[in-house]
Amino acid sequence: MDRSGEGKREEELGFERLAPFVCECEPLSQEDLEAIDATLQSSLPKPSTTNNNNNKRPFASHSPPRRSSRRRLPTSLIALQLPPSLSFSPSPGHLKTRLPVMKFCGKIMYSRTFTDVEKAVTKFLKIIEEKKRDMIQIPIGFDIEWRPTFKRGVPPGKTAVMQICCDTNHCLVLHLIHSGIPRNLQLLLEDSSVLKVGAGIGGDASKVSRDYFISIKGVEDLSYHANQKLGGGPNKWGLASLTEKLLSKQLKKPSKIRMGNWETPYLSKEQLEYAATDAFASWFLYQTIKDLPDAQEVADKSIEVDGAPQQ
Template structure:
């Protein structure tokens, strides 16, 4: 009778498979290092002379030059877990992460206005205030990432979304100040500024450009993470991307190469402009969705 070939399981599934002893208890694997574990052959005689033979193990495969293939961070984490619940939880999280990769990307597709001059910024902000018909705008900021301990580069960009089809990007690093009309718009108590972690952003803006942000924080600011916990009755530490995934079943681009790029350099690239506009637009849409949920 021909033996049936067993299907090879992926590494992470093989590690998560729970082996039972005769007393129906989980048997922990030995404390051998990850690089030394070997696959236990399936012995139909059920030889139990060695406890390690009851554990499902993974053998590292060798490349052409003889070097061992490295385990992923997920595999290494699972190998250190011995409880059934922990293994199942990790497998579920890994599955969810893989499913999230297939989510569509949320992008701003409306009109984007880029300003790098003080006079231009003043005119645009005056126009926004005079013609604005809503009561909130999406807010976000960008600055170059520095690796000097205890130091941060000044805020380079402030982006505002006044509606689903209109975003503004103000390149502060080329203006070297907060233009008066932008300062006035931010302090307008009739127009809420909404964003994730917005209070920290505003305090940074005060340190960088010596403007008073306490009135903004007190009268016209909404932190989306806190508001989401109130509306959704959760206690999560929400990120912008996390709220997009939860509320819209979409994701946003958080590529480190863009997020940590040089935001002070003039002019901004089209990729940087789209990244910045999308963050402000997403903040606007999240607040609108939360308002609708709060009414229902």
Template sequence: MHPAAPPASSPAGIEVDDDFHWDDAAEAELQAIEAAYASSSASAKRRRLPDWTIPSPSSRPRYSHSPVSGGSTPSWVLSPHTPLGSVRASYQPISFSGKIVYCRTPSEVEKAAMDILGKIESMKASGQVSLGFDLEWRPFPRRGEPPCKVAVMQLCMEKTLCYVLHIAHSGVPPILKSLLEDSSSIKVGICINNDARKMLNDYDVCVQPLMDLSNLANVKLAGPPKRWSLASLTEIITCKELPKPSNIRMGNWEAYVLSKHQLQYAATDAYISWYLYEVLQGLPDYNAEAEIESVKAT
């Protein structure tokens, strides 16, 4: 539970705006700084500020039930009391903007699993298919009860569509079990071995094969190995922030019907897992010794 961003023309399913934009308060503060600078020296020439533009409204994601309003925050935040030199950039939030198929009955889950298996069958001739995989469950059991079972499973294998399966209500039909145990698709995510172990304990499903994105990142990216989170890996690969609001992450995933915010959160995690895997797989393995020799040669 737990390189560069795609260009604006990319259909990768990620909302892409300008790298940063300014609000009215930021512009006013810059104008004040500009005026103070000009008055400090009679010979200083006043610099011309650019014409700041307001970014176009973000696109609204499409749902199989109802939409969630999107939104973005400025990448740079200035207040009237911000000391000079302390301005810091923050990343734009990232969110899945494709269609979310929410399934909560056995028949809906069966149909989703069949759809995914059909797509895998049509794609596997070109190699193993990657499947973004993530789970959610209620983190705090009621007093005296065992740990909560997995309540929600998210699966994503493309930029425009993500499945959110509410297995707390549907259970795991045989066709979904077959999908999860099928070696034609590699299930990818952060700490995915722990998720697979929980599925085995909770539903007797052996999810395989698996690829932990943290391990893959340590093979592909420069620097000492580290334990990556999905949020930190998203930042380094896409230069975007993966929001993790605790009221959603730690919320009730066993609810009768998931909220629109829960659906958006769940779909984004599975989509980002799939997307990061695709990006990392396309990178050459990092060779520290070769890089050291290259530096010495220069």
């Protein structure tokens, strides 16, 4: 049966349906298209000249191109039709993605007089007692600050600030250089059931003991704790390096704050946030590290699996 007539009729009907969408304008000549193409090509970013075997055309087809009698649009016009998200050229000002910043977002309880420190510690102890209902040993993030010295032979200042944190909501910043250590704070520091955690905390505990003649008990160094879990040799981890390694966040340590005057009559907002974040990071890191399996246990299980008889 001859269907050539039907095919021709279907083609004519197809053009009739497309008629409302056809742009009624004069067709562009070849010279017009070449001129447009040259203008647009000059405004597009130059392709990289780096010799890379992986530099292939996006959406390249492995089938041979079809021949067509229709006039093709300039390649520059086709490129401009692609959405920005499909651009395969790196932005000239592209910067390396930075890690999110670690920051304490809870309530900072700042105290600078003997009475205020005593009251703040009393409230903190009530929170600790509530947590003891569920845990035998309560971890708190612990850190201290003091005024540095830049003269040879001059010892560093006395412990000026102590910060302690027990969760995501509460952090004490105690300005000890003005208040001293009340009796209830001393009892907290000497309570071994309250675990004080921090990076290099042994040195901090010794300094507090020398400065205020008290003994801090229940101390655990995050660096030692991390080495037990991570393996790979004894590494001396700092608080910032552990935060980056385990939490994928950056702990900012600006020198103007870290090496600033912690004996000032009143701490600035920046100093308070810095101090609270350090104590919070210590507490949070302990929660993260304690849930990790020991490196030796992982190695032993790996040996058991490798040594299992093959089926």
